[in-house]
Amino acid sequence: MYAKGLRNESTSPSPKGRNQTVMPFASGLRTLSIVTVAAFAVSLSLVFFYAPLDADQGFVQKIFYVHVPLAIVALLGFVVGGVFAIAHLRSGDSRWDAYSYVSIHMSVIFGVAVLITGSIWAKASWGHWWVWDEPTLVSFLIVFLMYATYYPFRYAIEDRERQARYASVFAITAGAFVPLNFMAVRLAESLVHPRVFATANGGLPGEMMLTFLASLAACGLLWGTLVKLELTAKSASGQLKRLRRALDAPVPGAASRVAPEVR
Amino acid sequence: MPALPLDEAGRYVAGAYVVFMLLILVYVGIMAAKLQRIERDLRELASFAEQGNGHKKAAPGREDEDGEDRAQSEPVAPGRGSEDQSISVSSGPSESRGGDG
Numbered sequence: 001m002y003a004k005g006l007r008n009e010s011t012s013p014s015p016k017g018r019n020q021t022v023m024p025f026a027s028g029l030r031t032l033s034i035v036t037v038a039a040f041a042v043s044l045s046l047v048f049f050y051a052p053l054d055a056d057q058g059f060v061q062k063i064f065y066v067h068v069p070l071a072i073v074a075l076l077g078f079v080v081g082g083v084f085a086i087a088h089l090r091s092g093d094s095r096w097d098a099y100s101y102v103s104i105h106m107s108v109i110f111g112v113a114v115l116i117t118g119s120i121w122a123k124a125s126w127g128h129w130w131v132w133d134e135p136t137l138v139s140f141l142i143v144f145l146m147y148a149t150y151y152p153f154r155y156a157i158e159d160r161e162r163q164a165r166y167a168s169v170f171a172i173t174a175g176a177f178v179p180l181n182f183m184a185v186r187l188a189e190s191l192v193h194p195r196v197f198a199t200a201n202g203g204l205p206g207e208m209m210l211t212f213l214a215s216l217a218a219c220g221l222l223w224g225t226l227v228k229l230e231l232t233a234k235s236a237s238g239q240l241k242r243l244r245r246a247l248d249a250p251v252p253g254a255a256s257r258v259a260p261e262v263r
Numbered sequence: 264m265p266a267l268p269l270d271e272a273g274r275y276v277a278g279a280y281v282v283f284m285l286l287i288l289v290y291v292g293i294m295a296a297k298l299q300r301i302e303r304d305l306r307e308l309a310s311f312a313e314q315g316n317g318h319k320k321a322a323p324g325r326e327d328e329d330g331e332d333r334a335q336s337e338p339v340a341p342g343r344g345s346e347d348q349s350i351s352v353s354s355g356p357s358e359s360r361g362g363d364g
Contacts, residue, residue: 058272059272059273059276060272060275060276062276063275063279063280066279066280066283067279070283109286109290112286113282113283113286116282116283116286117279117282117283120275120278120279120282121275121279123275124271124272124275124276222287226287226290229294230294233294233297233298233301236298236301237301240301240304240305240308243308244304244308247311247315249307249308249312
């Protein structure tokens with residue numbers, strides 16, 4: 001019964017989608033989790049046993065392999081949330097709104113990790129927890145705070161349809177701001193923040209680049225796994241509410257307006 | 264700034280990785296609690312449904328002869344879509360519900 005509850009019907013409007021039952025969230029979650037754990041095992045092994053020590057920063061540079069991939073995945077996640085929001089506004093299918101919400105939610109969590117690991121790295125490298133005249137740090141903080149307003153903005157609207165629509169507009173606007181912000185920072189003159197890609201000196205050495213890419217893949221997989229996990233939980237919760245209504249069972253609490261549900 | 268000695272740098276590196284792991288663990292813990300709540304609700308609902316069936320069986324006059332068919336042809340909850348506008352992945356009442364996939 002529980003497993004059945006997690007199964008959701010295809011929403012494809014095309015005739016092909018009819019009579020086709022899919023399980024969009026729960027299917028493959030276990031495999032994805034195992035792959036993610038394996039990817040992290042490989043990436044951490046590479047970080048601590050394969051990648052050479054940085055000549056300038058020494059051992060502290062190992063923070064780079066968690067901080068930068070997390071930042072890239074978080075920023076990409078914000079953009080992906082915007083793309084899902086476009087799909088929501090175009091199709092009117094509220095499933096895309098759930099995707100957008102969960103993508104942004106997960107990226108905000110990753111953003112917290114980016115800010116904390118970045119502060120630790122800054123303290124170790126520069127002697128300060130935070131440097132206000134460094135555009136990369138401040139721009140990421142601006143993006144993070146902008147997405148932090150997504151929640152009160154969303155929950156302030158009671159009507160679910162309007163809430164989803166306005167949240168999608170926000171996600172698209174903010175998602176477009178992310179690459180613009182990134183480009184603006186790259187154009188900034190300050191070179192206090194280490195530039196390791198596409199520099200005149202050739203960027204990262206091969207071993208470091210391989211380790212970095214492995215870490216990036218692991219972080220990307222982690223993001224995907226957690227998004228899938230949250231969507232599965234939302235789907236189960238939505239199915240449960242649906243079942244409760246079907247049985248006319250008493251509702252233990254008020255319906256959640258905190259997050260979109262997936263029925 | 265010159266590179267920190269290994270023992271001092273190790274603390275910062277460990278701190279960064281531990282913070283990252285802790286964040287993930289906290290998130291997974293929250294999700295686990297959420298899934299536990301769903302499971303508990305589901306158990307309550309199952310017992311509620313069983314009690315309901317018991318009442319129906321106790322009252323033979325109200326017994327539904329084609330209850331099985333009705334359950335399949337009317338899976339939609341009463342009042343669906345009225346008060347709760349939660350996100351749906353079902354495309355409509357005409358969609359097939361068959362096939363476990």
